[in-house]
Amino acid sequence: MSQIEAKANPRRRSRGPRKPPRSNIPGANPWLEVPYITRKVPTYDILGEESLARIEATADRILAEIGMEFREDPETVELFRRAGGEVRQIGPEASNIRFEPGLIRQLCTTAPGRFRQAARNPARSVEIGGDAMVFAPAYGSPFILDSEGNRRYATLDDFQSLVKLGQSSPWLHHSGGTICEPTDIPVNKRHLDMVYSHIRFSDKPFLGSITAPERAADSIEMCRILFGADFVDRNCVIMGNFNTTSPLVLDGVTTRGIRTYAAAGQGSIHLPFLLGGAVTPVTMAGSCAQSLAESMVGVALTQLVRPGAPALLAAFLSSLDLRSGSPTFGTPEPALGSLVMGQLARRMNLPLRCSGNFSTSKLPDAQAMSQSMMSMMAAAQCGANYILHAAGFLDGLLSMSYEKFVMDCDLAGALHVYLRGLEVSDETLAFDALAEGGPGMHLFGTEHTLRHYETAYYDSALSDYTPWETWDDNGRNGAMARATARWQSTLEHYEPPHLDEAIDEALLAFIAQKKEAMPDAWH
Template sequence: MTVPTNRRRTRASGRRRSQGGTQAAAPPYATRQIPHYEVLEEEGLAIIEHNADTILEEVGIDFRDDEEVLQIWRDAGADVQGERVRIPRGLCRRLIQDNAPRQFTQQARNPARNVEIGGPHTVYVPAYGCPFVYDIDQGRRYGTLEDFQNFVKLAFLSPSLHHSGGTICEPVDLPVNKRHFDMIYSHMKYSDKCFMGSVTHPDRARDTVEMAKILFGDRWMDPETGKPRTCVISLINANSPMTFDDTMLGAAKVYARANQACIITPFILAGAMSPVTVAGTAAQTLAEAMAGMAFIQLVSQGAPVVMGSFASSMSMQSGAPTFGTPEPALVLYVMANLARRLGVPFRSGGSLTASKLPDAQAASESANTLLPTTLGGVNFALHSAGWLEGGLAMGYEKFIMDADQTGMMQTLLKGVDLSDNGQAMDAIREVGPGKHFLGCTHTQANFKDAFYLSPISDNNSFEQWDADGRLDMAQRANVRWKKQLAEYEAPALDPVIDDALLDYMATRKAGFADSNI
């Protein structure tokens, strides 16, 4: 899939060619200047919080196959019967509010690309976990390491994506038990943005931490706090309903003890893994997320956590997940508000679709997910670019189309400019009645960045569009991703660090046999 580069370019000039010079000036994350959109008042939010505490106290959460975890909960005062943990009302909330940071910085290997997670900030992140990839030339196929590296490069080149992501696609051409090395290394080598860690086994989480120590070197430890800086963020999914398995718990313990961030996300298909109602799904989501975040604080006080919510609706006729529908948007708005009340960053949303192609269904469903993501106040917007087929496929063209939309959302988040320039009274006085503003001084000074300019939308006349080959948006996106990869240049990585990473990977890989589990 990689398009060869025929001539050398400097890193800066390569960026200018592929992004019109915008990459260097792009902020490392978005900061909202508009209010949050909220759908519940105090009474409704209090009902859901009460119900979540009731779930924790009366129903309980299963923490499976990890006796250490159960003992941690016993020591905290929970009622542990077998693997079922019932948590006294209010305990989770106190543990989280007394210890978890409201906002934290994730370090990037390029400090100019550090991201702030929480508060008024939004970080847009590529899709995650797709076993297949899709492009309009070759169709749907299993992902490879080359595809994985391509998407890391495309995320690096996109000014509107602030993060390199995690398992952008599964490189199935590598052994399951060793592919995490190459995925983490690809994020470190081909991008200088923040990245996510491996969670599929505690040992793979430990490898992520050790490789991050090599990458960040002296920056790994914060001399003021005596703790590691947060250089990795990782996705810890609850096995809904109301269960955490030993794989996720093991990875969570590794990251928490290293002061690395954990996103605790109940992964819910409403109607199958939670009640069919918005309020019921929200209460269960809050209970599961609070149990996970409180556990992190018991393992390592003050470790950064993000409250996650992934709730999709389903077809009650077929059982298939549906996306872009109104009920998950309502869950998102409610959960974002609950996260702010709890005092932790929030993860949800993205650009989700059940469509198999980058078509009108994909565009409409993704827009119906991304707009609530932005308006509701999501801080870490995973799955913001590339998602197809309910998360089974990562699309090249869809990635480019979604990155364009995240750029639009960031313009929306800036709100209304009320500076003297924004008010534009000088322009109104200069032009006066009955004339046009095209040539006035204010327009000439602002025209380059007055409006968001999509790199893939076609606004030309029919005749010009016809002469250019009658390309639809997916076809234009296809041209764009190929051009970007052809012009890509990797950000410089210290050869000593690169060699140390390669040596670590080679030594670890040699220490155990390949396996597909």
């Protein structure tokens, strides 16, 4: 029996499909649980027309006068040549392509402004684009940080535990992708275990592998086993999260992966990972122009492969500590940049991925949450549609934290309330609540209060609202201790969603066949 079978078999009892479960722990606010957020709060437009036009013109100028470099993928180079790009060979397997102003933007117009990613539980399917907002866990960390600041390499057990925490949270709508790197599994095989873990331990949508084109193909093939080939051909069921090699480079592994997802009609996210002063200008306007240019090229490639394939414009804007060269996250300048990227995405009618619960703190402490709040509020205000890194991000993305994961989920729950906006009606104006007792009377027992007491306010699962004396008697637990207790209890009470046994067996057979066909590779 394989390692992943051993982990899966104890829970392979069959149960029928069910609706998304209601959480049975305090702070769940089940009346707020939705498959994705429909924002009722307006986006914040920070720049006027002239400034936005200048950023767009600079992005076009970057592509026309500097161009993008493409490495080790002649098919992608040929696609852009046929579309009108000016190709110049700069090495045996490298080309620089320049694009007339407006060409790349025009190629992006066939990408949908909004699309649905189907989940295996239809009640969990999400909308991406427009006024829809989707939260997903952090992505890509090789380490796990415990509550005392000790750091260790992540394992498959960690990966599956984090998938379970995401499945259990009513505030995360998406299972994410590489929540952490399971370093105990060979590099060339771990994508199979990760995709299977998302399928087996969650019924929310998820991301697939992007580290090699064949791994992208395996991810899509596993979805064909799960959903059926015809359904996958007609629907987006999986997405890939692709990074450019900034500044202004796309390598062949990335472009071939993008083409693999697009050819199958699946979604892709096109993200320049920009560190100010390192791979992008230190000034945020320049970073926004570069981010727009690089991301548009990725989106355009999907449309050359399959017009109408879902694609997201994306931005990961970050500052640096210019004294040491260390990346900084959760700072105000990138938050402002996220507001700008929201405006640019809306002008292109493309869904946007940006921002998240970012922090460079090494503990889920005050620094972590203040930085996260800065970054996450920017995502909420800019109108981002898909927010990766919404839970667990610590140590500048090098580490995942169980405590930070549940703290971030609690913040995400509060944002569910914030983004619902404020209703003004006879019921919410509550004249009768004041009139019932008159001047000087307490409102706690009025009929209006009793009608709304369960839904009036967000009930945090982690915050302590008790008097000092009660808090003292209960052991003076701080947020860290409460978060530890929360994630441990959640995993203890976790129940896996139903998965058809025949599908499960087919997936495991596919994984076994793939693993047996290649030797382990650890680099």
